[in-house]
Amino acid sequence: MTHQRRQFLRNAGVGLGTLWLTGCASNDGTPGEAARPLFFKMSLAEWSLHKTILEDKTLDNLEFAATARHKYGIEAIEYVNLMFADKARNAAYLAELNKRAADNGVQQLLIMIDSEGGMAETDTKKLAESVENHKKWVDAAATLGCHSIRVNAFSSNPKAEEAAKAAVEGLGKLGEYGAKAGINIIVENHGGFSSNGAWLAGVMRTINQPNVGTLPDFGNFCVATDSKDGDPWSGTCLEEYDRYTGMAEMMPFAKGVSAKAQEFDAEGNCIETDYRRMLTVVKDAGYTGYLGIEFSGTKPEDEGIRLTKALLEAVGAELG
Secondary structure, three states: OOHHHHHHHHHHOOOHHHHHOOOOEOOOOOEOOOOOOOOOEEEEEHHHHHHHHHHOOOOOHHHHHHHHHHHHOOOEEEEEHHHHOOOOOOHHHHHHHHHHHHHOOOEEEEEEOOOOOOOOOOOHHHHHHHHHHHHHHHHHHHHHOOOEEEEOOOOOOOOHHHHHHHHHHHHHHHHHHHHHHOOEEEEEOOOHHHHOHHHHHHHHHHHOOOOEEEEOEOOOOEEEEOOOOOOOOOOOEEEEOOHHHHHHHHHHHEOOEEEEEOOEOOOOOEOOOOHHHHHHHHHHOOOOOEEEEEEOOOOOHHHHHHHHHHHHHHHHHHHO
16 A cells, blocks of 8 residues: 555545455445454543643533544543543533534443542552542443443552452452442552462452442553552553463453554554564453553554554454
8 A cells, every 4th residue: 555545544534454355335434445344442541632621721521422423433441530520419510521422323332530549559548538539420420321430549558469469459449339330449559469460360369349440441551660659650651461371360340441552653563563473462461341542652542543443444454
């Protein structure tokens, strides 16, 4: 394929995988090319637009559903609570989100929760505060018709066994609250112990609650940094867990999957993750749910979202 044609297709938002097929419609709904059925569905994670929303302020959270549907041809979305941090208990605002989603034919899947405390804190008071802080987001997710909230299994304790024990307690308690509202509590590999697939899988097996699971992310496998304050996202990464092993360990408990992408080569392949290998791991686990597009690289967000979507379509078509 020529560079000019590839660039045109990217700008148009057409998945590369649809080019190999003939028929009447492509994976993004544009006429002309037939879409080979994928084993998964696609959603758009709001973090893909965090610069546009939080920094540039050229897009509002209320416009997210319409943007996903009409700009990218995606009919399911994953919120980030930071985009409406003070609105968890605002009934009018949540009603408006529901209206916007319904008007645009978009399904609201989950809310990713940050800055509400770690769910593996060994300090009893801190853990109780974290559990309590998340309850309002469980309620908000239920109001929006979501199936889950994503939480962080962060811990200030450097001892893995103690942090795991605390995670079982904290996630278990929040899981009990979530069950009453029909909401899953899912943990992403998001730094620290949570990025160790074996550690997180062990926590899940110990909890053994049907509404407590994982949100495996293609990236986020840094398990150790040179941070001086224990923040898993500060400093330079010193050690990474094998992402393919980690994904395989987390997939049995997955209630969603984040298709993370940061950088792309000239052929439209993700540089840091082998998407064919990663999607094979996902498929082999028997997963047929949503893969959330989560672009967080240096390219403009619009371009990154389109590249990630095209790559998912192309590799998904290969895997059938």
